Amino acid sequence: MMxxxxxxxxxxxxxxxxxxxxxxxxxxxxxxxxxxxxxxEEAELYLIAKGRHVLWVGSTQDLVADPMSRSRFRLxxxxxxxxxxxxxxxxxxxxxxxxxxxxxxxxxxxxxx
Numbered sequence: 001m002m003x004x005x006x007x008x009x010x011x012x013x014x015x016x017x018x019x020x021x022x023x024x025x026x027x028x029x030x031x032x033x034x035x036x037x038x039x040x041e042e043a044e045l046y047l048i049a050k051g052r053h054v055l056w057v058g059s060t061q062d063l064v065a066d067p068m069s070r071s072r073f074r075l076x077x078x079x080x081x082x083x084x085x086x087x088x089x090x091x092x093x094x095x096x097x098x099x100x101x102x103x104x105x106x107x108x109x110x111x112x113x
């Protein structure tokens with residue numbers, strides 16, 4: 001079992017890719033970002049976490065449009081240990097909802113073709 005602060009990298013071809021499972025059960029391949037050099041890009045959705053616990057999910061759009069999201073974002077950055085990103089999906093709000101209760105996915109299981 002992994003310590004709570006460690007996240008398993010499961011894709012040998014993309015070492016920065018980490019899989020998280022949303023509350024719906026959907027698997028998301030999130031790109032690990034440097035917390036020290038974190039800068040948001042407009043076409044990205046971000047997940048900020050402390051260990052295995054999601055603190056904030058959103059985009060630059062959320063920070064501009066929603067004062068509550070801005071406040072939660074600042075608090076999340078104060079205690080975050082990890083930042084992840086993914087390209088903004090077509091249904092951004094549904095993805096945010098799904099990722100707010102996400103957890104690191106259990107190890108991937110190979111499936112027969």
